[in-house]
Amino acid sequence: MKTSLAVxxxxxxxxxxxQLFFSLLGSGAAFAQEPAANSFRGMVRLNRAPVSNEVLKxxxxxxxxxxxxxxxxxxxxxxxxxxxxxxxxxxxxxxxxDGALPGLSEATAAMMMLGTTTKTxxxxxxxLADIGATVTFGNGGGGGGRGGGAAxxxxxxxxxxxxxxxxNFDASLAIMSDVLLHASFPADEFEKWKTRERSQLEQARTxxxxxxxxxxxxxxxxxxxxxxxxxxxxSLNKITxxxxxxxxxxxxxxxxxxAGISGDIAPAxxxxxxxxxxxxxxGGPVEKIALPMAPPIAEKKVYLxxxxxxxxxxxxxxxxxxxxxxxxxxxxxxxxxVLGSGPAARLFRIIREEKGYTYGVSSSxxxxxxxxxxxxxxxxxxxxxxPALTDLLKEFKEIRDVTVPKEELDGAKRTLVASFALxxxxxxxxxxxxxxxxxxxxxxxxxxxxxxxxxxxxxADVMRVAKKYVPYDNVQIIAVGDGDKIRDLLKKxxxxxxxxxE
Amino acid sequence: xxxxxxLAFAAAAFAQQAPSALPKIKFTDTRLENGxxxxxxxxxxAPVYAIAVAYKVGSKDxxxxxxxxxxxxxxxxxxxxxxxxxxxxDFLIYTNGGNSNGTTNTDRxxxxxVLPKNQLDxxxxxxxxxxxxxxxTQENLxxxxxxxxxxxxxxxxxxxxxxxxxxxEELVYDNFAYHHSVIGSMEDLDAASVDDxxxxxxxxxAPNNAVLALVGDLDTKDTLAKVxxxxxxxxxxxxxxxxxLTEPAKEGERRGKLADPLARLTRLDIxxxxxxxxxxxxxxLAAAAQILGGGGGGGFGGRGGGGAxxxxRLYLKLVQExxxxxxxxCNTDRRVGPGTFHISATxxxxxTTAEVEGLIGEEVARLYSEPVTAKELARVMINVRRxxxxxxxALSRAQALADAAAVFDDPxxxxxxxxxxxxxxxxxxxxxxxxxxxxxxxVVFVTNPAGGARQGGxxxxx
Numbered sequence: 001m002k003t004s005l006a007v008x009x010x011x012x013x014x015x016x017x018x019q020l021f022f023s024l025l026g027s028g029a030a031f032a033q034e035p036a037a038n039s040f041r042g043m044v045r046l047n048r049a050p051v052s053n054e055v056l057k058x059x060x061x062x063x064x065x066x067x068x069x070x071x072x073x074x075x076x077x078x079x080x081x082x083x084x085x086x087x088x089x090x091x092x093x094x095x096x097x098d099g100a101l102p103g104l105s106e107a108t109a110a111m112m113m114l115g116t117t118t119k120t121x122x123x124x125x126x127x128l129a130d131i132g133a134t135v136t137f138g139n140g141g142g143g144g145g146r147g148g149g150a151a152x153x154x155x156x157x158x159x160x161x162x163x164x165x166x167x168n169f170d171a172s173l174a175i176m177s178d179v180l181l182h183a184s185f186p187a188d189e190f191e192k193w194k195t196r197e198r199s200q201l202e203q204a205r206t207x208x209x210x211x212x213x214x215x216x217x218x219x220x221x222x223x224x225x226x227x228x229x230x231x232x233x234x235s236l237n238k239i240t241x242x243x244x245x246x247x248x249x250x251x252x253x254x255x256x257x258x259a260g261i262s263g264d265i266a267p268a269x270x271x272x273x274x275x276x277x278x279x280x281x282x283g284g285p286v287e288k289i290a291l292p293m294a295p296p297i298a299e300k301k302v303y304l305x306x307x308x309x310x311x312x313x314x315x316x317x318x319x320x321x322x323x324x325x326x327x328x329x330x331x332x333x334x335x336x337x338v339l340g341s342g343p344a345a346r347l348f349r350i351i352r353e354e355k356g357y358t359y360g361v362s363s364s365x366x367x368x369x370x371x372x373x374x375x376x377x378x379x380x381x382x383x384x385x386x387p388a389l390t391d392l393l394k395e396f397k398e399i400r401d402v403t404v405p406k407e408e409l410d411g412a413k414r415t416l417v418a419s420f421a422l423x424x425x426x427x428x429x430x431x432x433x434x435x436x437x438x439x440x441x442x443x444x445x446x447x448x449x450x451x452x453x454x455x456x457x458x459x460a461d462v463m464r465v466a467k468k469y470v471p472y473d474n475v476q477i478i479a480v481g482d483g484d485k486i487r488d489l490l491k492k493x494x495x496x497x498x499x500x501x502e
Numbered sequence: 503x504x505x506x507x508x509l510a511f512a513a514a515a516f517a518q519q520a521p522s523a524l525p526k527i528k529f530t531d532t533r534l535e536n537g538x539x540x541x542x543x544x545x546x547x548a549p550v551y552a553i554a555v556a557y558k559v560g561s562k563d564x565x566x567x568x569x570x571x572x573x574x575x576x577x578x579x580x581x582x583x584x585x586x587x588x589x590x591x592d593f594l595i596y597t598n599g600g601n602s603n604g605t606t607n608t609d610r611x612x613x614x615x616v617l618p619k620n621q622l623d624x625x626x627x628x629x630x631x632x633x634x635x636x637x638x639t640q641e642n643l644x645x646x647x648x649x650x651x652x653x654x655x656x657x658x659x660x661x662x663x664x665x666x667x668x669x670x671e672e673l674v675y676d677n678f679a680y681h682h683s684v685i686g687s688m689e690d691l692d693a694a695s696v697d698d699x700x701x702x703x704x705x706x707x708a709p710n711n712a713v714l715a716l717v718g719d720l721d722t723k724d725t726l727a728k729v730x731x732x733x734x735x736x737x738x739x740x741x742x743x744x745x746x747l748t749e750p751a752k753e754g755e756r757r758g759k760l761a762d763p764l765a766r767l768t769r770l771d772i773x774x775x776x777x778x779x780x781x782x783x784x785x786x787l788a789a790a791a792q793i794l795g796g797g798g799g800g801g802f803g804g805r806g807g808g809g810a811x812x813x814x815r816l817y818l819k820l821v822q823e824x825x826x827x828x829x830x831x832c833n834t835d836r837r838v839g840p841g842t843f844h845i846s847a848t849x850x851x852x853x854t855t856a857e858v859e860g861l862i863g864e865e866v867a868r869l870y871s872e873p874v875t876a877k878e879l880a881r882v883m884i885n886v887r888r889x890x891x892x893x894x895x896a897l898s899r900a901q902a903l904a905d906a907a908a909v910f911d912d913p914x915x916x917x918x919x920x921x922x923x924x925x926x927x928x929x930x931x932x933x934x935x936x937x938x939x940x941x942x943x944x945v946v947f948v949t950n951p952a953g954g955a956r957q958g959g960x961x962x963x964x
Contacts, residue, residue, distance in 0.1 A: 007573045007653065007684050009580065009604040044587030049594055049631070050623040056549055056599070081547055082525075082891050122822075125812045130877070132884030165891065192825060199828040199850050202766045206662035309763040312652070312660045344596035349589050353581075356648025359656050379656050411597035418599025421618040424548040425895050 010343060010352075010360055040405050042349030055414065056421045060447045063260075063434050064267045068274055070282050072254040075435060076270050077262040079427035083166040085265050086428050087173075089278075090257035092286040093158040095139060096225045096370060097251060101239050103231025105139050108247045109158055111193060112137035115186040116178050124175060133164035133172040135179065156289055156369040157257050166264045173277040180252065181281055185244050194236060201233055205501060208314040208379065208480045211305050215478045215499060216316055219303060220373050224291055255284025260435050262427040293372045296320045298474055300494040305501060306483025313385040313481030317392065318375040319471035324367035324440045331465040332365055334457045337412035339363055339399050339470070340376055344411065346395055351378065357388040365469075369439070374469060382482055386489045393475070393493075399466045403459050417451045524890040524924075526917045527899055529715075530722055531907075534730060536738045537710025541903045541913050542725050543717040545896060551718025552616045552896035553625045555633070556908035558713075559706035560609040561686070562679040562745045562839065570650065570686015571694055573606040575702050577646040579613060580604070581639075583632040588642070591628055598624060607684055609838045609909045616897050619719040622728060629714070630732035633707060638699050647691055654685045662765040666949045673756045673945040674773050674842055679745050708739035715904035715913075718896035747839030749775065756945045761952030767828070767848050770855050771947040772862060774843040776938045779836040780910055782922070786934035787843055788834045789882045789926045793874050794865060795832020795845055797885070813881070815865050816845070824861065826853045838909050843939065855948050869935035873928035886923045 039045045063077040072089070098104040113135070114121040128135060138159045160180065164172040204210045218227045261270050296319045322332055340347040340363025351361045363376035376396075380388040404412075423429050437446045477493055479486060490496050529543035561572050582588040595602045600617035615625045658664035668683040675681040714733070716725055752775060777783045791797050795816045816830045830847040845866075847858055893899060899916075906915040 007576075007606050007657075009577060039587065043589035043593060044582065045590050045593070046585055046587045048585040049590075049627045051594065051598060052620045052624070054620050056618045056620055058549075082894055084891055122813070122818070129813045129881045130884070132881070132888045165888065192822070195825060195850070196821070196828050199767060199848070202851070203662070203828070203848070206764055206766050208660065310660055312655045342596055342601070343592040344589075348592075352649055353589060354645060356645035357652070359649055359653040379652065379660070381652060381655060411593060414597045415599065418597070418618060419601075421548070421599055422550050422601070422616055425550060 010348075040408050042346065042354050045407075055418050055451075057451065058420045058424060060420075060424075060430050060433060063431060065438075066267060066271050068254075068271065069279055070254045071284075072274075072278070072281075073258050073438075074270065074274060075258060075260045075431065075438065076265075076267045077260070077427050077431040077434070078264075078266055079262060080264050081427070083264050085162075085164060085166055085169045085261065085263040087162040087176075087259070087261045089160040089259040090157040091160065091252050092156075092255055092257055092284075093139070093247065093251035094156050094289070095228060095230075096156060096289050096291065097247075098225055098228065098235075101235045101243060102225075102228035103235050104239060104243055104247055105158060105251070106231050107193075107197075107236075107239055108244045108252075109137045109139040110197075111185050111190060111244055112179055112183050112248075112252075114189040114193065115184045116182040117184050118182065119178065121186075121189055124179065127175055128172070131164065131168040131171050133162070133168055133175075135172060135176045136161045137179070158251075169265070170273065173273060177277040177281075180278065183248060183252075185241050185248070187241055190241050190244070194239075197231065197236055198233065201231065201236065204230070208307065208310070208312070211307065211501060212314050212316050212377070212478050212480045215303055215305055215480075216318055216375065219301075219476050219478065220297070220318060220320055221294075221371075226291065226370060249283075251286060253283025253286060254278075254281055255286045258435055258438060260431050262431045289370065291370050293323055294320055296471065296474060297476055300474055300476075302477040302479065302490045302494045302496045304483055304487060304490055304496055304498045305478070305480040306487075306498065307480055307501060308482055308484075310480070310482045311382060312379045313382055313479050313486055314377070314379045315385070315389060315392070316375055316377045316478040317396070317471065318373055318476050318478070319474060321365055321372055321374040321469045321471075322367060323372050324369075325442070328465050328469070329365075329367065330453045331457050331461040332469055333416060334409070334412050334454060335399065335404075335462045335465050335470075336363055336365060337415055338404055338408055338462065339395065339466075342415070344415065346399070347376065347378075347392070350395060351388065351392060355388070355391060357381075357384050357391070361392070363470075374471060382485050385479070385481065385486050386492070389477070389493060393472065396470050396472050396475070400463070400470055400472060402463075404462050406459070409457075409459055409462060413454050413457060416454045420451070524887060524917075524920050527893075527903070529717075529903060529913060530726075531913055532726060534709065534734055536734065536736055537708070538729075538733050538736070539713045539907055540726065540729050540733075541713065541715040541907060542720065542722045543715070543899060543903065544720055544722055545717060545899070546719050548896075549619045549719050550616060550896055551619050551622060551625070551716060551720050552614060552900040553629060554612060554614045554715045554717075554897070554900035554904040555629050556610050556612045556713045556715075556901075556904035557706055558711045558908050559611055559702075559742070560607055561682065561684040562608050562747060563706070563742070564682070564686075566678060567690055567693060568686075568698060569682045569690040570654075570684070571690070571698065571702065572611055573684055573686065574646060574650050574691060574694055575699060576604045576606045576611050576613075577650060578636060578638065578642065578699055579632050581642040581646065582637040584635050584637070585631050586628060588637075591632075594624060594628065600625070608680060610905065612901060612904060612908075614897060614901060616895075622720065622725065623732075626728055626732045630736065633709060633712065633733065634736050636699075636703055638696055638703075640696055643694070643696055643699060647694065650685075651688060651691055654688065654691075658685065660764070662762060663769055663949055664764070665762070666760060666769065666771060666947065669758060669760050670771050670773055670844075670945060670947045671842070673758050673947065674775050675749060675840070677747060677749050679747050680749075680837070680839060704739060705742050708741075709733060709736045710738040710741060713904045713907040713913075715900045715907070717900040717903065749840050752943050755941050757947070758945070759948040759950060762949050763952050765949060765951045767851065767951065768853075768855060769846065769848045769949040770858055770862075771945075771949070772845045772859070773945045773947070774939050774943050776834065776841045776843045778839055779834070779841050780838070780915070782930065783934040783937065784834065784841060785919075785922050786926050786930040787938065788923065789879070790869055790874075790931045790935055790939075791832045791834045791843060792882050792885065793878045793931075794869065795830055797833055797882075815868075816847070816862065819861055819865060820847060820858065826850060826858050826861070859946065866935070866939050869939060870932050873932055876928075879926075879928055879931075882926070883924055886920050890920045 358378040361378035602615040604613045827847040907913040
């Protein structure tokens with residue numbers, strides 16, 4: 001169905017992640033009724049539904065890793081579920097390397113597909129359309145591009161993807177390789193792209209998400225390239241074709257980043273095909289990005305971005321928090337499962353289901369190579385901005401100061417462990433987990449022992465990491481809304497600094 | 503309980519077309535004595551299963567003064583039933599490794615859970631319990647009313663162009679069924695009462711008005727036995743009167759406009775009312791939409807039109823060649839009643855809607871003055887295949903089967919639709935375009951930036 005027609009109960013219900021090897025934890029007796037337990041806040045438990053107390057213990061299938069002759073590390077997960085293949089290659093191009101021109105890496109990625117030394121933009125896109133394949137060059141983490149402003153493009157790498165039917169994989173690879181090795185950045189296409197981008201920038205200024213995300217980055221990472229979430233009008237006017245070519249030559253190289261391939265292909269074939277397509281791709285090394293994590297901001301502060309005519313206030317509460325490799329990270333995952341991840345968590349139960357302040361509210365930890373922060377966001381009708389903010393902060397205080405009830409903690413841990421089975425449906429998602437293990441240098445058995453690590457977390461651990469990694473006295477609040485209606489009330493939550501919308 | 507088993511293995515029932523190599527979904531189709539239609543499809547790839555329950559009620563069934571009610575009701579389905587406490591459903595699903603949600607559109611309301619395979623009883627029990635009866639309180643209605651109103655603000659009232667499609671559809675449809683939006687008006691949401699909720703439940707949430715689809719690592723026989731155990735004794739109700747979806751023929755072009763205080767660029771929307779999506783003409787128009795503007799809407803659980811927009815005729819003309827707009831799209835929707843062929847373009851600062859409208863008109867007219875090329879058609883067809891090959895998860899299949907059965911009374915439509923799409927010819931496109939993409943059947947809608955000095959789009963620096 002066309003999305004504008006459908007209305008869903010809540011947004012962003014991403015299935016948590018991880019086949020084929022599983023066993024049953026716990027024993028026999030299926031459908032034992034759980035012992036009657038106390039209900040907790042925002043929840044009435046009758047304990048009458050039949051629950052299997054077994055948890056499917058899942059072992060992720062392991063990928064094979066090979067190194068191509070040009071040094072590129074290729075992680076391969078073979079799966080013949082469908083006649084399709086998905087390839088991802090990371091390159092060191094990143095908005096963190098934009099220098100004085102915010103958006104340079106974004107512009108370079110956007111221009112890659114718009115011409116090679118032998119093909120026009122139209123020839124490239126028609127060749128792909130003819131075989132029903134997609135090739136993308138994306139700036140930033142995840143799905144490439146700017147991800148709707150929600151995801152900060154700062155994984156420290158840019159991503160090339162190829163998705164195609166097995167029978168067309170060679171042809172798709174050839175198109176990608178021509179672009180990667182022979183991008184020509186045609187001057188006329190660049191001018192047209194700039195023109196379109198000026199309008200897109202104008203459009204982006206209308207989105208509350210864009211406004212709050214760019215403010216969030218500027219607040220949490222004020223002193224370096226991380227503060228820029230995207231191209232600015234000023235840098236758009238400055239960037240030249242030569243800048244693009246220089247960035248391309250320096251950073252679209254096989255230096256230190258990973259490639260992953262999943263789907264209908266055997267490891268030996270994957271290596272042979274990639275050697276043929278991009279064996280000649282050479283370059284590097286590239287200097288490392290040195291952006292260590294700064295400690296949390298010490299003083300509470302409120303940032304107001306006035307957007308006249310708004311009928312809602314978009315609120316984001318945040319502070320710098322924790323690195324992916326920190327031993328406390330697992331405890332933070334459990335704690336946040338109790339606090340704000342998904343519709344069984346406190347924020348959804350209390351702030352949305354009980355109070356009806358918002359359609360969606362959640363909290364999460366961002367822990368990429370260069371971003372490390374906690375954030376919690378919700379959009380509320382202007383009139384309830386104050387009570388909604390007060391009640392959200394109350395939940396932050398509660399998880400910091402009050403021991404989490406056993407049943408709620410056990411539920412959170414079980415959520416993380418049991419949901420592992422669902423990820424097995426999607427080989428690309430399994431591969432993603434192994435890429436993450438490699439990217440952060442996590443132990444080889446990290447995912448094999450994940451369940452045990454989760455189950456070892458105690459209520460005391462939860463309180464300890466909540467005090468340390470959930471901001472309260474030093475919370476940074478970003479409010480995007482009608483300034484005249486909320487300016488005064490925001491002062492109750494800390495000193496207010498107003499930021500203008502361009 | 504007894505059952506009326508109509509075990510029908512879905513086989514190829516489309517002898518007209520050459521048999522395609524597209525993957526087919528196999529399933530069993532059973533009807534319990536109380537009227538509940540049960541579809542089971544085994545897929546042993548991963549140790550999970552999905553359950554989708556589609557009720558044959560959508561915003562098309564709402565009465566005047568209660569727009570948005572079908573969706574508001576959907577929220578009430580998560581607030582507790584006889585044996586499941588408030589908030590307990592989500593807690594049980596998530597803490598056992600699953601996830602769930604609900605969606606409402608014009609034609610149906612759908613609920614799902616995905617769970618590890620050892621929790622089959624849990625998913626069935628929870629869905630059966632809330633099909634049997636809800637605990638409806640004023641307090642829960644109140645908090646969900648507020649959550650839904652926030653949803654309307656979030657996706658509509660607080661977004662640039664957020665109210666455009668609602669206003670556009672009011673002009674496309676005369677019959678109240680599709681004339682009003684799924685999300686509904688604030689005024690009507692405020693008017694909804696506990697009695698409305700109770701009555702709505704009794705009328706529409708009966709086993710004989712629902713389809714249950716189960717897909718995944720299941721044993722069909724065992725699963726059907728459990729379905730009978732949990733659902734078999736839920737009493738059937740008097741079937742609701744089907745909504746009348748007929749539309750009087752349009753007698754001329756309609757035009758509308760909206761001043762949007764949150765927008766900064768002008769947007770032009772052009773929509774044609776087209777036949778229901780199950781008709782051959784609708785398949786031809788879906789192909790036309792992809793060739794014209796990139797498509798979308800896709801097949802059941804498919805991946806929409808795919809990112810082919812950059813080769814579409816409108817993109818090449820309006821974005822690349824003339825540089826009048828920043829983006830343009832064209833798609834059709836999938837309704838049981840009359841559908842929409844919808845073109846949308848966002849103008850660059852300083853460009854006029856007249857010029858853009860004229861060029862779009864020329865490109866639409868070209869669809870019936872000359873056949874589309876073999877290459878263009880082949881691109882549509884490979885996208886159909888990609889869509890069919892990408893429908894992999896248990897959830898996407900369960901939802902597709904439940905939707906096809908609930909909305910079109912034909913679960914096998916998940917298989918036959920792709921073949922019907924593959925059968926579309928250049929002549930079909932030409933004929934359908936000539937019949938429906940005509941001025942008298944057209945709505946033209948302009949959304950203009952309104953309000954403060956900061957709007958108006960003159961800052962773009964051309």
